[in-house]
Amino acid sequence: MLGIVTRRRGWRETRLNTHGEAYEDFISAAYIAAIRLGTPTRAGLVHGDMDDEAVTVATEELVARGLLASTDDPDAWEVVPPRDALPRYAEAVERRMQTTRMTAGEVDALWRRAVGERPTLAASDLDVIDGTEAVAYRIASVHRSATLRVWWAVDGSPAGRQLLAEAVADPGRLAVRDGVERRLALDTSLLDDPAAMAFVDQLRADGHPVVFGHGVPFSLVVVDSVTAVVDLTTFDRDGGSFEVRLAPPVRAITRLFEAIWALATPYWPGLLEAPRTPDRLPLAERDQRILALLTTGASDQVIARLMAVSVRTVERRVRYLMDRLGAATRFQAGVQAARRDWI
Incomplete structure (x- = not known):
């Protein structure tokens, strides 16, 4: 519903027996009708050529998407200001799209096992990331896509240092959803990096654990146990880093993070x-x-x-x-x- 349909459609032909894009067109048109009413009511929407059942389906969906708000009257709704509601809904859709892309390899492997085929590493399972800026962007993106956990180990790589500095200047750069478990493991070389320590203080203030260890081999991020980014900009700023979404390598990288975490020392404010x-x-x-x-x-x-x-x-x-x-x-x-x- 990111491309809002503003033209009037034939409701009787496209309301409840629609699927895919046609359903999105139906919901979009219902949203525009609700906006035009100002304070949408069941009677007003029915008068606009929607039948009662279509009004129920459309309004329940729009409330679920955060575009309408229920009121004490079950037959009246409030329009959430589109300037606020549409960007939030777009972000939610983008997160789902990103999650879909990240889990595609795992789902494909599950399907291949179900039909008796050996899972293979497809192009969609591995993305090579070229350049410090691209690596920093990818790490920030997977942070925002997390729904369960983000485990990040930083060896002092150029991409890692850049992100830590950016996150101090803009806390939203490495933002995650409420309830996401965060762990941060830093190489001791970052103890005298002001940006790193400022970011550590931010995480600690939010109740997330931080550890320091000597000799973190390279930077890595594991998100939701379904995707991992390996940041090798310490060794090559221009290439070699990658994101992987196939279960075996993700599990191996997760185990490496767990080893780094177990051998490191918890950081405390004093x-x-x-x-x-x-x-x-x-x-x-x-x-x-x-x-x-x-x-x-x-x-x-x-x-x-x-x-x-x-x-x-x-x-x-x-x-x-x-x-x-x-x-x-x-x-x-x-x-x-x-x-x-x-x-």
């Missing part, structure tokens, strides 16, 4: 702040911050930049902390510190 009660712990403020950053897997170089000290200073303090905690590795130092409630 991670980059000075401790509020430094006297409570047997460590200097600087060492507490170093320990907190160690738990994320941050490298000495990242810690040095965040704390505005030299890498040599960080290396020296890390060795001191590992000795004090009796830890053989940086990871063990973080675990021991957490067990002692030092961070």
